[in-house]
Amino acid sequence: MIRAVFKGLLASLVWMSVAAAAAPADIDELLETSGLNAQLDALPGVIAHSIEQGIAQSGQRVPAHHVTALAAQARADYDPTSLRATVRAALAALSPADVERNLRWLNSDAGRRVTAAEIAAGTTEGVAAMKRFLLTVASDATGADRRARVVALDRALHATERMVSLQRNAALSMLVAANAMAPTEMQRSYQELEGIVDQLMARGGIEQMSGYTQLAMVHTYRNIPDSALDAYLAHLDTAAGQAFAKAVFDGMEQGIFNASARYGRSLIGVLAELASETSS
Secondary structure (H helix, E strand, C coil): CHHHHHHHHHHHCCCCCCCCCCCHHHHHHHHHHCCHHHHHHHHHHHHHHHHHHHHHHHCCCCCHHHHHHHHHHHHHHCCHHHHHHHHHHHHCCCCHHHHHHHHHHHCCHHHHHHHHHHHHHCCHHHHHHHHHHHHHCCCCCCCHHHHHHHHHHHHHHCHHHHHHHHHHHHHHHHHHHHHHHCCHHHCCCHHHHHHHHHHHHHCCHHHHHHHHHHHHHHHHCCCCCHHHHHHHHHHHCCHHHHHHHHHHHHHHHHHHHHHHHHHHHHHHHHHHHHHHHHHC
């Protein structure tokens, strides 16, 4: 079952492709205007739903109350307040000038359109629609011009590489934490745990992840005109745009790493109870 939980967790993270110390009020404005607050608020529900789906699709017979407990624990361990704190800390390292430049972009017409699309894609309904799209659309079904823009956006955001890193570290963090709580005779070495995660990740590979990431962008920005994507790419070509994208990823990765460790520790209790019920 733990593999099904991992798969659900990893699937829930595919949409996350974004995006002197600054004053706290400016960071608050940046969190709100960029849509990060909305996306962080939605994330626990997205992860919980994906875990439920992962277990259901695994074919394993898991009692309904355990599935409910696993989903509820995910909502608690990936709470937005903790995630927001780590993202805020990363954003606080931006210079006031970089914050001002990013707010200017985010408040532009193109910036507002891009943000609205990213918020919609980050909801439970948005992620479900994206998964359906990824399962049904052909990789060559997108027009050449839009495909070229999406490839450029993937490269500008380093989205594929960052998504692979985020997923691997989240899964490894969860597994290490769960391993530490297990009985001594069941514990595995760190190298063995790395091997388990790498085996899970290798089934996709960087090329497949790149394809998924770019198709996810096609879906996310499907109603965004080319002119808005061109403006987004132009912003990402600036030092301020790159600084913001990196800060968001760094903060999000650290927050999810911490949350995954909490969830890994929580898993032990649920799995132990399930094993007890199964053996009795």
